[in-house]
Amino acid sequence: VSYSTRLGARHSTLPLLVPAAALQRAPDSRGAVVDLNVTFAGDGGARVRLPRFEPTGRSGEWQTRLLALPSMLRIDLPAAATDRCNAFQAGPTGGLVWRALTFVGTMGLWIPVYFWWFGRQQAEV
Amino acid sequence: VSQLVWFWTAVATYMAVACGIGLWHYRRASDEDGFHVAGRSLGPVVGGATLMANQVSAGATIGIVGFHYYSGISYAWTWPLVWIGWVVCALWVAPKIRRHAGFTLPEFFEARYDSRAARAMCAVFVLIAYTVTLSAQYQAGGLLLALVSGLPFASAAVLVAAMTTVYTFLGGMYSNAYVGVLKAVLLLCAYAFAVPFLWSHVGGLQGLGVALTSIDPRLTGNWFGWRQLISISLALGLGLAAAPYEISAIYSMQSRRAARLAIGWSFLFQACIGFGVLIFGLSARVLVPQLPEPDLGTAFLGTSILPFWSGLLVLLAAVVTFTRTGGAILLTVASAVSHDLYGALVAPGASAQAKVRVGRCAVVLFSAIPVVLALRQLALVNFVVIYAGKLLVSFLFVPVVIGLNWRRATAPGAIAAMLGGLSVCVGWSLLSPNYPLGIDPWEIATATSLVLFVLVSRATTPVRRDKLDVFFPAGDGKPWAGRS
Numbered sequence: 001v002s003y004s005t006r007l008g009a010r011h012s013t014l015p016l017l018v019p020a021a022a023l024q025r026a027p028d029s030r031g032a033v034v035d036l037n038v039t040f041a042g043d044g045g046a047r048v049r050l051p052r053f054e055p056t057g058r059s060g061e062w063q064t065r066l067l068a069l070p071s072m073l074r075i076d077l078p079a080a081a082t083d084r085c086n087a088f089q090a091g092p093t094g095g096l097v098w099r100a101l102t103f104v105g106t107m108g109l110w111i112p113v114y115f116w117w118f119g120r121q122q123a124e125v
Numbered sequence: 126v127s128q129l130v131w132f133w134t135a136v137a138t139y140m141a142v143a144c145g146i147g148l149w150h151y152r153r154a155s156d157e158d159g160f161h162v163a164g165r166s167l168g169p170v171v172g173g174a175t176l177m178a179n180q181v182s183a184g185a186t187i188g189i190v191g192f193h194y195y196s197g198i199s200y201a202w203t204w205p206l207v208w209i210g211w212v213v214c215a216l217w218v219a220p221k222i223r224r225h226a227g228f229t230l231p232e233f234f235e236a237r238y239d240s241r242a243a244r245a246m247c248a249v250f251v252l253i254a255y256t257v258t259l260s261a262q263y264q265a266g267g268l269l270l271a272l273v274s275g276l277p278f279a280s281a282a283v284l285v286a287a288m289t290t291v292y293t294f295l296g297g298m299y300s301n302a303y304v305g306v307l308k309a310v311l312l313l314c315a316y317a318f319a320v321p322f323l324w325s326h327v328g329g330l331q332g333l334g335v336a337l338t339s340i341d342p343r344l345t346g347n348w349f350g351w352r353q354l355i356s357i358s359l360a361l362g363l364g365l366a367a368a369p370y371e372i373s374a375i376y377s378m379q380s381r382r383a384a385r386l387a388i389g390w391s392f393l394f395q396a397c398i399g400f401g402v403l404i405f406g407l408s409a410r411v412l413v414p415q416l417p418e419p420d421l422g423t424a425f426l427g428t429s430i431l432p433f434w435s436g437l438l439v440l441l442a443a444v445v446t447f448t449r450t451g452g453a454i455l456l457t458v459a460s461a462v463s464h465d466l467y468g469a470l471v472a473p474g475a476s477a478q479a480k481v482r483v484g485r486c487a488v489v490l491f492s493a494i495p496v497v498l499a500l501r502q503l504a505l506v507n508f509v510v511i512y513a514g515k516l517l518v519s520f521l522f523v524p525v526v527i528g529l530n531w532r533r534a535t536a537p538g539a540i541a542a543m544l545g546g547l548s549v550c551v552g553w554s555l556l557s558p559n560y561p562l563g564i565d566p567w568e569i570a571t572a573t574s575l576v577l578f579v580l581v582s583r584a585t586t587p588v589r590r591d592k593l594d595v596f597f598p599a600g601d602g603k604p605w606a607g608r609s
Contacts, residue, residue: 018414018415020415021415022415022416022417023417025417026198028277029572030272030278030417030421031417031418031420031421032417034464037533046377049326049432050326050412050430051412051429052428052429052430052431052432052436054432063334064429066413066425066429067272067416067417067421067425068413068415068416068417068425069413069415070412070413070430071336071411071412071413072412073333074262074326074463078590090335091335091338091339092334092338092345093333093334093335093338093343093345094330094334094337094338094342094344094345095334096198096330096333096334096337096338096345096348097330097334099198099345099346100198100201100330100403101207103198103201103202103204103403104400105402106137106205107204107205107399108396110205110208110392110396111389111392111393111396114212114215114388114389114392115389118386118389121385121411124299
């Protein structure tokens with residue numbers, strides 16, 4: 001699969017097509033063999049921020065080998081004019097935000113309550 | 126190649142530091158007080174790190190990350206729910222256990238029930254349950270090392286077993302306690318660097334929510350229902366309240382006050398790690414939605430997603446996690462063999478040095494056995510950890526927690542409770558996955574254990590009053606009163 005894109009922001013996200021199931025494992029491997037190659041038309045310090053890529057040594061070319069396909073590439077383009085594009089789709093969060101905050105709040109509450117109880121017990125002693 | 130070199134250098138350095146700690150304390154660890162309970166020298170912070178380090182095993186840093194990857198946010202609720210078990214421990218277990226000032230849980234059984242048979246049975250059952258727990262550590266470690274280094278899984282699992290054995294063999298509880306602090310620091314640093322990076326690239330909670338909902342709406346909702354979450358959490362939490370390695374850690378603390386403060390500190394450490402583990406699992410699912418195995422989430426983030434140094438820190442923290450928890454388990458197993466089976470039953474007159482030698486041999490022997498289970502990769506790492514927790518709670522919770530707080534409990538009652546609990550748990554598990562009436566094996570096993578405990582205790586002769594003074598001192602209305 002190849003993508004040809006024009007990115008306009010210094011911090012950009014390139015969504016990738018993801019298969020509906022895990023790719024078939026390569027022999028003697030924990031996963032598939034996925035080779036990703038990125039070539040920037042003009043160098044200008046552009047780099048792939050995520051996942052981890054290595055420069056090939058040729059100008060503007062980056063590569064990596066993974067065991068599964070990532071859902072996106074995060075790319076830094078220092079020469080671009082605007083700061084960032086809107087990286088994430090809008091849509092329903094499924095209640096993740098309030099669930100996560102309730103979880104953090106519950107754990108945050110546990111600790112002072114426990115130490116308060118401990119202090120009370122010590123005072124009684 | 127570069128990361129591989131740095132990874133092995135970091136692992137070698139960690140092993141050198143862990144062994145150095147062990148050798149530094151070698152003189153003190155050459156007696157039983159040193160080897161098993163660190164000379165009872167642990168303060169609240171080191172003790173808290175030790176308790177956390179025991180609980181936060183590879184089951185958390187690799188297994189729970191895999192669980193979040195696979196099932197979304199709902200499993201996170203097991204963290205605060207498991208803490209109910211710690212409160213049970215703080216209220217009804219730790220003070221009395223620390224007052225007793227023994228070495229091991231089986232030793233407590235002999236002291237409380239005035240019965241060597243109860244002690245021996247407890248020691249044997251602990252060996253069985255911990256073989257399962259240790260296999261989960263090896264499986265998790267094997268997966269991580271195999272992915273990072275390219276070694277075959279079998280070789281990687283054997284290497285994990287060897288690494289775990291070395292520092293446990295050299296240092297005993299001293300090594301384990303201070304490596305526990307190292308583990309806490311490494312884990313906190315690893316998550317402190319990695320979580321902000323992941324957070325910024327997946328768009329925070331909002332971005333995670335949108336992406337996860339589009340992958341599978343159950344990931345942001347209740348993949349696990351409350352009934353399942355409460356059942357799993359109580360199995361793990363109540364198991365922890367009576368877990369032999371946590372009891373050993375409590376024995377290692379300076380005082381009863383230090384033991385209770387340490388539980389509070391461990392909450393703080395666990396909260397940070399629980400949040401980090403959650404973000405790791407959810408981010409991994411968003412960034413790589415189709416990993417070949419959910420348990421590869423942490424390793425994949427470390428090798429391919431996070432920046433080089435941050436990834437290296439995460440991988441090293443994972444290595445420390447499974448070797449350290451494996452070490453705590455091995456130490457408990459070694460204590461059960463050397464102190465409770467060899468020292469109390471086989472050779473009652475054995476010197477302390479002889480028992481330490483037997484303990485070190487047991488470390489080597491019982492490190493090898495779980496490798497066989499690990500190589501079979503029976504289930505996701507966290508499923509194995511949960512099952513081991515169910516085994517533990519089914520035979521230990523009643524005779525330890527109820528036995529510490531009910532004077533009338535007797536040795537035959539404790540033996541019946543252990544036998545009945547373990548056998549019902551194993552037998553009921555064979556009906557998986559369609560349990561009758563939806564009752565989980567640990568639930569019916571613990572209920573059976575309780576009924577047998579009460580009925581048999583009522584029908585048999587009480588333990589002599591003078592034997593119980595340490596656990597039920599006159600006028601003991603406040604178990605936390607005073608210092609040890």
